Amino acid sequence: MKYVEEFRDPSKAHALLAAIARAADAIGASAENPIRIMEICGGHTHAIFRYGLDKLVHEGVEFIHGPGCPVCVLPMTRVDEAVEIARRPGVIFTSFGDAMRVPGSKGSLLQAKAGGADVRTVYSPLDALELARRNPDKEVVFFGLGFETTTPSTALTIQVAAREQIPNFTIFCNHITVPPPIKALLDDPYMQLDGFVGPGHVSMVIGIHPYDFIARDYGKPLVVAGFEPLDLLQSVLMVLEQIRTGRAEIENQYARVVPEHGNPVSIAAMADVYEERPSFEWRGLGEIDASGLRIRDKYLAYDAETKFGIGYAASTGRTPVPEPEGCACGKVMTGRMKPTACPQFGRGCTPDTPLGALMVSSEGACAAYWTYGGARLAAE
Amino acid sequence: MCLGIPGQITAITDAARQMGLADVSGVKREVSLACVADRPLEDLVGEWVLIHVGFAMAVIDADEAARTLEALRALGEAQEALDQMAEGDRALAGGQA
Ligand code: SF4
Numbered sequence: 001m002k003y004v005e006e007f008r009d010p011s012k013a014h015a016l017l018a019a020i021a022r023a024a025d026a027i028g029a030s031a032e033n034p035i036r037i038m039e040i041c042g043g044h045t046h047a048i049f050r051y052g053l054d055k056l057v058h059e060g061v062e063f064i065h066g067p068g069c070p071v072c073v074l075p076m077t078r079v080d081e082a083v084e085i086a087r088r089p090g091v092i093f094t095s096f097g098d099a100m101r102v103p104g105s106k107g108s109l110l111q112a113k114a115g116g117a118d119v120r121t122v123y124s125p126l127d128a129l130e131l132a133r134r135n136p137d138k139e140v141v142f143f144g145l146g147f148e149t150t151t152p153s154t155a156l157t158i159q160v161a162a163r164e165q166i167p168n169f170t171i172f173c174n175h176i177t178v179p180p181p182i183k184a185l186l187d188d189p190y191m192q193l194d195g196f197v198g199p200g201h202v203s204m205v206i207g208i209h210p211y212d213f214i215a216r217d218y219g220k221p222l223v224v225a226g227f228e229p230l231d232l233l234q235s236v237l238m239v240l241e242q243i244r245t246g247r248a249e250i251e252n253q254y255a256r257v258v259p260e261h262g263n264p265v266s267i268a269a270m271a272d273v274y275e276e277r278p279s280f281e282w283r284g285l286g287e288i289d290a291s292g293l294r295i296r297d298k299y300l301a302y303d304a305e306t307k308f309g310i311g312y313a314a315s316t317g318r319t320p321v322p323e324p325e326g327c328a329c330g331k332v333m334t335g336r337m338k339p340t341a342c343p344q345f346g347r348g349c350t351p352d353t354p355l356g357a358l359m360v361s362s363e364g365a366c367a368a369y370w371t372y373g374g375a376r377l378a379a380e
Numbered sequence: 381m382c383l384g385i386p387g388q389i390t391a392i393t394d395a396a397r398q399m400g401l402a403d404v405s406g407v408k409r410e411v412s413l414a415c416v417a418d419r420p421l422e423d424l425v426g427e428w429v430l431i432h433v434g435f436a437m438a439v440i441d442a443d444e445a446a447r448t449l450e451a452l453r454a455l456g457e458a459q460e461a462l463d464q465m466a467e468g469d470r471a472l473a474g475g476q477a
Pocket of ligand 1: 326327328329330332339342343344345346349355356357358359366
């Protein structure tokens with residue numbers, strides 16, 4: 001247990017691990033017949049690897065890494081569309097740093113920039129809006145992506161742009177929502193999940209009730225968790241205790257940050273600016289019903305797809321680009337394959353030369369495997 | 381980008397726009413206070429908030445801020461957020477970051 005001493009409170013960690021072991025034993029979980037718990041959020045995936053939690057917990061508990069890294073689920077087609085916009089004359093294309101290296105079929109945004117496109121990394125959509133104010137002769141486009149943690153930020157930015165009537169600012173909207181892919185995974189007959197560790201900061205925005213269907217309709221427990229290793233262990237224990245006592249509930253381990261009903265200003269801004277798309281494409285998961293957001297008609301002046309006639313607004317329709325040859329991102333994303341089982345892992349695909357998006361972001365399962373010991377595994 | 385980073389509000393910079401200055405691990409950054417403006421803005425000065433891509437999303441206590449920062453540091457995500465703030469500043473300065 002070499003990592004436990006790094007915890008803020010090692011004795012607490014030991015106690016939690018012992019309690020997890022007792023609960024797992026009581027359920028009859030074993031390495032052959034494990035309890036499979038999916039952590040939805042990429043931040044949790046990262047923390048699990050950083051602290052080796054998957055190795056520390058009872059062998060009857062298996063972590064399945066969920067689709068909760070927005071950069072990782074961005075399909076190639078959308079990256080291609082972003083690159084297409086960025087290459088238009090007079091465009092300043094702005095993006096969070098995470099999305100810059102995601103490979104599309106014709107390269108990444110970073111490569112588009114090397115090829116002469118004006119692509120800039122910004123920290124906040126407000127920075128992009130400021131660029132638009134300062135460059136009235138340019139079209140500033142912001143690559144809006146992320147789950148409900150970042151969706152309010154672009155919604156609020158569009159509201160500001162509309163209030164100030166800034167004409168040269170649009171958002172290329174790729175926002176997605178957490179509950180629909182969970183439903184898609186639960187509906188998948190090949191997925192066997194026993195419970196979930198729910199995202200902390202997404203839940204801070206939306207509250208805990210959007211997950212109610214998981215307990216009510218599917219009979220699975222979900223515990224919203226914080227990011228400290230102790231939070232994660234505590235949450236795993238709470239999931240196991242629900243299973244042991246035959247309950248399926250939505251519980252909140254992270255109540256010190258996550259209010260039951262979320263953040264009202266954010267929820268109102270999202271509802272004002274965005275509406276559900278009939279469906280949206282996810283890398284590795286395909287089109288999922290009502291899983292993506294688009295800009296409502298009243299703010300259409302701020303929609304890059306409409307302004308540039310690209311993507312879901314293209315008159316010619318969209319042709320999804322297939323994943324690269326030999327890439328197992330889809331299987332890894334749905335928990336069917338461990339990253340190390342991908343034939344490209346550590347060969348064609350490393351963090352420096354990512355083939356799939358799961359290798360790009362520190363929250364992607366493949367990058368996490370690589371950073372915390374995967375390089376060694378690949379060499380074996 | 382998915383994990384918020386704690387910062388302490390040090391001043392209100394533009395009350396009409398609900399903007400304030402936050403100290404994020406020693407880096408000063410203007411953030412939107414719209415999502416935490418359930419109280420008079422001045423009352424936010426001195427408070428710790430969780431900041432996502434330039435927006436304060438929740439008021440947290442000092443102990444929670446310290447613990448979150450420690451967890452983010454361990455993951456390397458605190459540095460990532462600070463780097464991205466610096467990159468954003470460069471983009472605004474006109475140069476291509
Ligand atoms: S190793 Fe690379 S190609 Fe294989 S699943 Fe991971 S990201 Fe995709």
